[in-house]
Amino acid sequence: MAYDCEKHCKNKRKKLVKLIGAIIGIFIVLVLFTILIIWAVLRPTKPTFVLQDVTVYAFNATVPSFLTSNFLLTVTSRNPNRRIGIYYDDLRVYAVYRNQQITLRTIIPGFYQGHKDVNVWSPFVSGTAVPVAPFISSALNQDRSAGALLLLVKLEGRVRWKVGNFITGRYHLHANCPAAINFGGYPSPSDGSIVQYNVKYQVVQRCDVSV
Numbered sequence: 001m002a003y004d005c006e007k008h009c010k011n012k013r014k015k016l017v018k019l020i021g022a023i024i025g026i027f028i029v030l031v032l033f034t035i036l037i038i039w040a041v042l043r044p045t046k047p048t049f050v051l052q053d054v055t056v057y058a059f060n061a062t063v064p065s066f067l068t069s070n071f072l073l074t075v076t077s078r079n080p081n082r083r084i085g086i087y088y089d090d091l092r093v094y095a096v097y098r099n100q101q102i103t104l105r106t107i108i109p110g111f112y113q114g115h116k117d118v119n120v121w122s123p124f125v126s127g128t129a130v131p132v133a134p135f136i137s138s139a140l141n142q143d144r145s146a147g148a149l150l151l152l153v154k155l156e157g158r159v160r161w162k163v164g165n166f167i168t169g170r171y172h173l174h175a176n177c178p179a180a181i182n183f184g185g186y187p188s189p190s191d192g193s194i195v196q197y198n199v200k201y202q203v204v205q206r207c208d209v210s211v
Helices: 002-042 135-146
Strands: 048-060 066-078 085-097 106-108 111-113 118-121 124-131 148-163 171-182 199-206 208-210
Touching: 048 148, 048 171, 066 085, 066 148, 085 124, 135 148, 171 199
Parallel strands: none
Antiparallel strands: 048 066, 048 199, 066 118, 066 124, 085 106, 085 111, 085 148, 148 171, 171 208
16 A cells, blocks of 8 residues: 555656746747747837948058057947847947958947937047068058048947847847048148048948847
8 A cells, every 4th residue: 555655646746847947938938929929019220330431630640560549430220120229338349440340449438329210420440550470561552542441440349139128138239340441532631641631521321230
């Protein structure tokens, strides 16, 4: 009788464990299914960025293997979603030339972007006597001869999605904005720099964004 009782209790425990496991599994499936339905209905779309213009205040390598640059950028960001807001956290912008970072990272204060909203930023990015690879000087001379150069403006940070009162965790945001600066119409500066100072170059280039 004791053996039968023990066996019966074990069977009851097994059934209870299986029942609890089934309930947990069904609950997880329902939660995931609900999230999937909400996601499909809302259809979240990553924000769009456009580099409007670049004002050049300095860009030269008068000292070998050291590059000094100073730019004022105009960047617009648009939230294309109708039901989803976006929180931008820790957003930083900097410039790259020939795959080398040439400016410090400029911080853009965090903000919230509502449905279909558009924001415009005008950050300064600069770097004084930044060490660069030796080939940069020859690359600058080539660009001077060609009358144009290609910069890459990068934005990096984190975003959170807001749906109603629900706010998601943070997702990494990367935006690459190529800026083809054509300075052939301006005279070459006499100090050895590449482009004319205090000139605004219209770019209007859409950025490649990944989240």
